[in-house]
Amino acid sequence: MNSEGDILHHQVDDISDDPSTRTQTENEQFSQARRYAKYYVAQETEYDTIPWDLNPERFETVRDSLAALTVDELDDYFGDLFAQSLSHYADDPDVDTGDIERPYELPAGKIGPEGAVLYEQEIYLDESGDIETVSGVIVEYYVAKGERTTVRHDEAPVPDRDPDARVEISPAPFVDLKPFRDYLVYNLRCQIRDCYVGMGLEPPAAYKVLGPGQYRFTGKYQHFECYPAYFDVDADIPGYSHEFAPELPISDAELGGLVDPGSERSLYRQLKSALFSR
Template identity: 70%
Template sequence: MDASIELDSTEGIAVRTTDNQGIEHRIEMHPNGEIDYHATDGYQSDPSDRTTVENERFTQTRRYTKYHVAQETAHETLPWDLNPDRFETVRQALAALSSEEIEELFGDLLAQSLSHYHDEPNVDIGDISRPHELPADKIGPEDAVLYKQEIYLDETDQIEAVSGVLLTYYVAKGERTTVRHGDAPERDPDACVEVSPAPLVAPEPFRDFLVYNLRCQIRDCYVGMGLEPPEKYKVLGPGQYRFTGKYQHFDCYPKYYNYDADIPGYHHDFVPELPISKSELGGLVDPEHSQSIYSQIKGALFSR
């Protein structure tokens, strides 16, 4: 991807972008990022006449162009949910939270996730109850649900507020809906964590689970712009659900969401803080044991 800004004014921005296939695009947008002109000789003008891959490349070019303008000018042309720099700021603020702050801000999200393991004998959920019942119109298995929580930063880039828990689920094949709980500030969030149910019982590893999700989301931002992510974001695991769907169904993408995917340069790098001391950890791990280290320590993750 490469772009050159040819006009920058308060009325609009004109950009000439060359995509990863070497095709040139002429794109014009408002200072808020709304595109009102996009011309190219390399693709059909009607989206229905393009292949799925061509449509995705077309969309990548638009995302990258907005990103380029945001990087090179003072215009805020990127939507909040595709802004890797802002996501990184949120990720750092989230990683710095104490266990008490995690329980205060994300306690309902943790409880909602853990409630799926009520009947799992190897997961100690304590006296946790489900904060929000699953909607009656939800289809599929009980754990076929995505939980989200929006995060809002203050002027010092610290977490000022969070939304309530959002539940995204299928009501029919190919048809999803989202139910919101609680209140949220009347502005765009700075990021939104997205997690499926996970058997993490303590605040510290759950915090790290959310931090890792944002790291994967940052990867998605770059991939969605047709760019290779910086090295620290070449990680495997679910990020934004909308990109997971693309990775599952579009041949132009590797399966970045899959922890076990064999993608050169990418690896699974989720290393949660354990709610036990290093000396206790040493007593749990036997390097000569036939079980993996994860299998040996998972009791510390799933128990109180």
């Protein structure tokens, strides 16, 4: 590096100093190294160098706070997100959407099927590690091939600082707030996996899970040869499994008649119909 902090060349001769001549995998390896460097500095010094959206320890604190919310608190914080997601199934005869109405119309410029949209909500913690407030619903969608845009529905002011985490969900037919909460908690677990994978590290055992985490990493897993398909709940990746096990809005007696302990299918897949029809 020179005195201005610019990289002049790299010690490894078999990787080009010119980013434009590197392979996609080599460029991603450089990105991993940069992410890990920020994480290492934060772990070893007093400097807060980790970007908020790559901070596994903070995400875990948010997970704990989110998992502890009551139904009323869930409705206050995430009721619009829940309704927006469920509204995509209003015409599905197998999903009991009740009297749910869509809080926000889909953007006029969106292309693709109705469900080709990503919903997000940012979470802010207070000094005690409890949820202080959340943003409004954030809508990400494609307006052209390879071109995405974002619409925010912030109806109330949020703190003038970075959020502590952001949950992400594609339209899903959860018809009860408790399993919906459990999905958001699981999404953050997958995001923690993404934080470690994005630094070139194997996640701790608790985060070797399959499923969608951060959408930006899902794109990498789909298109970069250096990554397995961690987003795919059916992926065959040694040491990884799909562990989403939501709290169900059915009785223990009903549950016993629906689950086959000897089945190779996951608990989630065995209970999908009951989960989505209450």
